Amino acid sequence: MKIGIHDLEVATTHYVLDLDTLAERHGIDPKKFSIGLGQDAFSMPAPDEDIVTMAAEAADTLLARHDVSKIRQVLFATESSVDQSKAAGVYLHELLGLPANVRSVELKQACYSGTAALQMAVNAIARTPEEQILVITSDVARYALDTGGEPTQGAGAVAMLVTANPNLVEIEPGSGFHTSDVNDFWRPNDSTTPYVDGQLSLDAYLTATTAAWDDLAARRDLSIDDVDKFLHHQPFTKMARKQLAALAEHTGHELSDELIEESMSYNRALGNTYTASLYFALTAQLHNNADLAGKRLGFFSYGSGAVAEFFTGVVQENYRDHIYPEHVAKQLENRVELTYDEYRTLHSDFAATSETYTTQPTTHAPFRLSGVTEFQRRYEAQ
Template sequence: MTTIGIDDMALATAHHVVDLADLAAAAGVDPAKYRVGLGQDRFAFPAPDEDVVTMGAAAALPIVERHGAAGIRTLLFATESGVDQSKSAGLFVHGLLGLPPQMRVVELKQACYGGTAALQAAIGIVSRNPSERVLVVASDVARYELDSPGEPTQGAGAVAMLVAADPRLVEIEPVSGLSSAHVDDFWRPNDSSTAVVDGALSMSAYLSALTSAWDDFAAHGGAGIDEIDRFAFHQPFTKMARKALRRLATHTGAALDDVLQEATFAYNRELGNTYAASLYAGIAALLDGDDDLADRRIGLFSYGSGAVGELFTGVVRPGYDRVLRPGAVPDALAARVPLGLAEYRALHAVQHPSDVDLTTPSVTKAPFRFAGLRGRARQYERTA
């Protein structure tokens, strides 16, 4: 049987970073409310010439440079921060990367679950023709109203994955547990740049989707709870993963204290919520931070408000550590430019109507930038 999964992956983030200690000071609260209560330290924030396209292209670039485009006949772009109501953000990435025209390019959306929808679709494509590879890009910007409860959980980032047969990083096993329900816990209206959130309902819906998906996973012959060595969860904030593990332990009657590794939190604590990329940033952090993963099975839970949950497993391949690029993500996180509160608030308030031409200031040091609007069309360019 052909194994299929993640052959390579890379992460990109935004130019700026906001320290939650500064946000706490401005709000007059103890920084521990964010650092302990939420499990977050900082969040990434885009420069005026950055968006999901520029971050997604930056994440995908090293993969294309390492592997070339041969055999990549599909690009799937997952986001809930799309830049156009019709055109796929993936087509902008396709052009920026100079990919061949003989490709299908599609954008997928279901809140934070979109990255997993793209991954599973990619696996289906490769299973039909194992000589093909699929480029999956999950990229998002989480924005909430200033001074709202959601503000400290903002974030920005992108993860790109090359999905292929006989993968070098993580083999995705075939059984999935699924759960869907219509829940008004989180949404973003078409006329709003920020999301509407019912925080308590969202946490409840997340945990309900987790147990429902686990039951479906078990009913379809998935690995037993004692056969799973690690867990990685979608992290709207890292403390949510701890809540999820406790709920799963209670639900299954298993002792799971050792299967949720601190390593999965490392990047998310710095990025904030990256929506469709969040689970995969956690996987990237686990692969980079745990030196004993070969042949280990990881339980993966993806959640998207509204609400869709999926629980599935992946087995880390021997030699995975030879594919990784130690230090690449920490270096990128360290290179971000801090934003003071006044500057952050000013950037947060900026809105660009689509019917006015715009030239953005050149700020980002990333490989690609959003150059502005011309005749209501978005313009992108390489920075070098």
């Protein structure tokens, strides 16, 4: 029985900052961002947007094409959670009007947990093939101003419906894993922005790549030549190129950038979306390549700290009948470009406090954070 990603949709934020704007004000050559990082811009949420509103928009568009009564679980993966206790999926459940008899949980392990959610969903469907599971990856990457991480901010959500007999991608059994305790990236409870050791993070990412691949190859007797296209977690798209080069050197096989090129377009425009990054890469690959039917995709998922997984999926024959690139184009085109000063103000005033009201909607999205009263977040459809 085939199990995998039956359908998917994406969402991003109201605002965008062009990295040329950031480069100009910081006195930096724009090529340092466009070529050195492989990034052009990053999305930024309005005051009434967060991981829940983006997830709700993506999921609402997705579920309009399906029977929500079949959904039995909502698995919400994020590393930018809005509450230390309540799962973001519970807020989402209410906004989407899902049945009460649905399990909803939140998963965390830096940028990796979206893959954990996907694999949990696949395993659950194997037990009950008639059910469907909604997997959400949604994050806001926010770094301190005037730091090395600043140009790699971003925001976005990918919602995926996991079922038996999927329309898009069958997730194949067997993965390669790697876990190591590395302080390359972390965010303590008392900090609104993360701490990053850039060189250690790059080294940990590349080490985890080869280790997870070795585990997968050993368990499935898989050759690197058995993979037709590669997808990577992309904190910035140049990282994917470095990863592919490291994998080529490790395996002794020539791996050209053509194997990953189509997967980068959305991440270049969105910035780092943490848990959603790998699945924006998948979306871009499906949208930009008309010749994927029957091809095997190699997924490399990484979360700092560090956990990694290498797994594979096979693109289904009629996948082109079930993709909606125009929806992504609309998301990107509808963003409002920020000036540098507007960006700095928005960055400083992002946090919703115990008594916050956003009575005037600032976005055109279907859902919004209307305010926080007595430390309780309030969401509404609009």
